[in-house]
Amino acid sequence: QDKKFTIALVPGLTTDAFYITMRKGAEAAAKAVGAELVFQGAPDFNPVTQVPVLDAVIAKHPDAILIAPTDKTQLVQPLKKAADAGIPVFTVDTFIGTGVYQTGAGDADFPLSYIASDNILGGEIAARALATAIGDKGKVYVSNVKPGISTTDQREEGFKREMAKHPGIEVLETQFNEDDANKAASQLQAVFARNPDLAGVFGANLFSALGAANGVSQAGQHGKVKVVAFDAPTSIVDNINTGLVDMAIAQHPAEIGYFGVMAAYAHLTGNSVPTAIGTGFTVIDKSNVADPNVAKFIYSD
């Protein structure tokens, strides 16, 4: 192959370890196939800031765009612009429309492929893990970032959907912490003060989990209130080792990035790509955190 392809990756936001790890995977793949990777995103998970970045990326007319759309409805029109300009679009981490692409049915089926670990599924896995850890009974709640963020909303949705199947478990009101670990900790302490029988908490992203875990330890409930964290940055290893966090659901961002670039490359070189590529999850807990096969899913810096 002579032509050097340029593939753009637009994350949901640039300041998140998850997307930074995704970039690493994508870069590895780009290197492998001799493509160039452009990584550009906005500092907030919000269409109003993501779309201008997308526009600027489109201006350079890359050969393909991988994007983690910040909303399944609101990114349809802006991405259509890319498609109309003849740039193949792939969504990573999350989707637009229904997530079912290339059906010929509707407005939002133009992306070629959706490469992700299903966030709803992730929430369900977290719920199952937490349910097991607390013996299928007791009160739990979701510590979430802020409303209106599609990925974390989906995790919450999956978590609640799964928990509905566990009659012994009561899911309390979700608390929003603005991505502030301090606030997440305080909220856990307050929820615990009100519900001394609190059994577990699901931190829907890094700082929600970090904060909730700290709240548990501030409340002196170390080990008694189970903490399940979504995402697994390096600091989570310590937290699992010290028992601050009981388990972490690691998505495989590097894999997503890697497969994303590979799918784009395949398409550009005339191969067909599946419309959905699922990457899995790994549940990390004390028992397997030292295992190198598991540790490789920790988001490295």
Place this chain on the structure above:
Amino acid sequence: MSEQQLSLDDATKHVAPQADHGETAKSIVQRIAQLRAWLFLAALIVTFEIWARVDFGGTFVFSSYNWQSVAVFAVAPLLIAVGQTFVIISGGIDLSTGFIMGLAAVVAAHLTNIAGLYMPLPFAMLFGMLCAILAAGIPGLVNGLLISRLKVPPFIGTLGMFGVARGAAFLLAGGTTVPVSNSYFAMLGNGRIFGVPYLVIVTAIFVLVMHYILSQTRFGQHNYAIGANVQAARRAGIDIKGHILRLYVLSAMCAGLGGALYAARFTAGAAQAGEPLLLDSVAAVVIGGASLFGGSGSIIGTVAGALVIAVIQYGLVFLDVEPFWQFIAVGVVIIISVLIDQAQRRFSGGKQDE
């Protein structure tokens, strides 16, 4: 005028008007000084153009696509910043506009959908937008009442409304985004005529009207007076309470229009639509020459300020600067924009600081 009625002793009429040579010279300098945000914008664009050419042989300026993108990008922050300009000139601040915009976006989405069931789509669109702007006026009215009647400091009153509007927007939206199904509305948000997006046309007209209000009407004149010396304005008989009330309603309605256009562009209303715009919009106003202490500023300046911010942020992505370095670059450029302003002020011959 009471001139004729007074008998003056001409003996004391001694201070002849001095030569006016300084005057024209000064007003030219002043005019340039007023353009300083625009000058800086021009400098920024030239820099980016050179960079683009050197770096990858592309062009930044001579691409209508880039200008369309920048213009559309600037729409939302500019609409909020235009209302904020009025508020800041009066010596206040409005922190709530971001979520008022979100509220309006959700209202626009809901009502356009509902109205679409009962009337032709174009009317449904207009109805939804109008209701969104009116709905935005309500928190604005509360802001105004708190600040004018109950003497709540603007920072606190609108910070409170920030929370209230946010909660209301999310409650109305049910915590999710509200899709719009109205093709005319989507057309308004994404269509263009002669290559110019409708969004930009609507915004340009609106901004012109706001410029007229600020620079040519009593409301605007009083706004400057209040910002400089509220006591003097009150003693001169200006209805401060009424003015402040109208002011915050105006600011909220600007955000309301922003929300409605947001819903059109993204064919969905989202409560968090305006959340990231607060600092950028205030920065646009300040880069445009306003002082946060009130009394100065202009819509033309704010337009330049909003474009400066849009051009930097768009341009740095276009030039493929690393994301974390973009934070630094944006910060540095904002500071430089004001340093240039400072340097120019020194030559503009106005009231000089001690």
Place this chain on the structure above:
Amino acid sequence: MSEQQLSLDDATKHVAPQADHGETAKSIVQRIAQLRAWLFLAALIVTFEIWARVDFGGTFVFSSYNWQSVAVFAVAPLLIAVGQTFVIISGGIDLSTGFIMGLAAVVAAHLTNIAGLYMPLPFAMLFGMLCAILAAGIPGLVNGLLISRLKVPPFIGTLGMFGVARGAAFLLAGGTTVPVSNSYFAMLGNGRIFGVPYLVIVTAIFVLVMHYILSQTRFGQHNYAIGANVQAARRAGIDIKGHILRLYVLSAMCAGLGGALYAARFTAGAAQAGEPLLLDSVAAVVIGGASLFGGSGSIIGTVAGALVIAVIQYGLVFLDVEPFWQFIAVGVVIIISVLIDQAQRRFSGGKQDE
């Protein structure tokens, strides 16, 4: 004093001191007025207590657990707000403290880890913290230089630094969180003595020192003077430039301590540690009685303001208020806090507005 040296004609010494009856009465009212943020805090707590009892027969106040939680919660916003108090009294604002805190948290984490390789852990901890605070001072110094020498308006100078510190912090952290492996450091962040968290003790001592500086030293006195009338302060011979420089370094160092304590508590440094604290910390200062126009405010008030915000946010979760309604409730309570302030001012007999 030149009194003796002057020969005064006693004939004109006629204005006898008037009766001072008004004085003591007024100073009591004034003293209460100064406490108004504290009074509001008390009212808030009483409301929450009644609510807790009626709603589910629990107690809000008589739980040392609740108080520990609130105190720990208030640490980070309070540290930032204390620095901000100085800045706001001087008539400025510091938008950059949030990311300076993040920068300091990352520096603290990295350096504690590195130092831990070469020295005993307690020393490594102290070294890491000290470096973090010093590192925070650098952006503070730049802020100060921009504002004092180059006359950049504080809003813009610190907004620029907001971006620069943000970029620097993320670059240093490599975009992720930096785990700390130092058991002493973790102990400082999470341990307690006689039930009082170390964090709270460190913060209390620091706040006391800041209170002393603001209320009892020349630096503090000049800060008030500059905020009221910078021209008068300059003519009185106060070194404005030097003062402003020190001021922004102080504010940044407060944020630096906040960042170091964050790293201790969460055993990790994160670049975005302080990002959400901006509005809350400014609100704490304003609820504490400061005016954004400068010249007034106090550390004691700011402490009350920070506690008000911590108590509302904690209390609403404790009282199981729906999340979206929490946004609204926080907004309403913030507004009420200032309404009470307004009502009390009217009785406090100070300079009355027209």
Place this chain on the structure above:
Amino acid sequence: MNSQTPLLEVRNLSRHFGAVRALDDCSMVVRPGEVVALAGDNGAGKTTMIKAISGVYPPTSGEILIEGKPVTFSSPQEARALGIETIYQDLALADNLTIGANIFLGREPMRKAFGFLPVIDRKTMSKAAAETMALLDFHVKRLDAPVSNFSGGQRQAVAIGRAVYWNAKILIMDEPTAALGVPEQRKVISLIKSLKAQGRGVIFISHNLQDIFAVSDRIVVLRRGIVAGERNIADTNHDEVVKLMIGG
């Protein structure tokens, strides 16, 4: 004194600031064509009195009557609407506006641009500004400069000019000549005389006894918030007034 209805009557006016009784049970009248001087030591309550009359401070108690009708002003606007124009000791100018804009503040003249669009008529404003200032013997160039660019006395003249321009029934002047140069002082005095000749009422606050004796018909002396005495100028002299002031 004559028996017409007074233009202005103040009855038993009090105004307290917290524990400070700035004004306590004070009464005074101003008849058409009369210049009444308000004198008194610093802090005697002169400014407070005229601020109450011009609607700046609502009185704590007492009554104000304009042409025999009791009025209560909740804002200076209402006082201006009844023809009371005031020059304040602390000037109260909008520093960022031009002289014209300050003179017309709150009553800006409008014109129609393009035949339909109402816009502020800045030409009229600056023309009127130039004329009014000339009337006071200030010939200002730089009519488009904000008033913050002008000297202390020039700013004072702007404040006087504003009150004069609006042709008030009752003109209140709080130390109008204090910062003025000698010729301008004379001009203001002659202006007051011509207002008097037109049957308007003037309240004139000054610490300069010569000015007071040159222009007033009557003098009301305040001392620590109360009326210490009232004299016809014709029947009194400097020494008596000073004695009233200091309560000697």
Place this chain on the structure above:
Amino acid sequence: MNSQTPLLEVRNLSRHFGAVRALDDCSMVVRPGEVVALAGDNGAGKTTMIKAISGVYPPTSGEILIEGKPVTFSSPQEARALGIETIYQDLALADNLTIGANIFLGREPMRKAFGFLPVIDRKTMSKAAAETMALLDFHVKRLDAPVSNFSGGQRQAVAIGRAVYWNAKILIMDEPTAALGVPEQRKVISLIKSLKAQGRGVIFISHNLQDIFAVSDRIVVLRRGIVAGERNIADTNHDEVVKLMIGG
């Protein structure tokens, strides 16, 4: 005039604001024990002159000599350090501070609390404030109230008090008596006389010719930024001075 080294000498001083020549090539001297009046119409440049002398505005060109030595002030601080105290026309008080705090602004007295902790000595400040104000015949209660609570004249007295308290070598007063009551005016005049007796130099700006003639040794008249003339008080009269002012 005597032949000692002048306390202050100003040589060919100019100060321009953009196109406005507020001061153009002006010279003057002040000798020990001499009171020099600076007179002139509004906008003549008096305030600009004294602001240049006290370090507020750096001159556009020209020289200032203190006791024969050329100096350049980059801030008012440096002027104060050389013993030049100034009362500004626009007062320049920190409105939120007490009288004492204003008098001591920038030179606050300290004491040791608990024997070691340096804290501001507020008692000393308010005592000195009471004494200084009494010296000017202001007997102020409410020493702990911010100066924004006081009347125009009272605030003026605070500004004068501050300059007097610090016992300057050269005292510059820009219209110090303008807002003062009659007895206070007299007090300030007698104060200036006693300063003169102590060999200090005083520059006194006023629009009140009587005051000028009562207290000064010499008068320098400015007109539109230039020195229109200089006279010994003994050799001139009101009319001549007015003529110099208006350039008649």
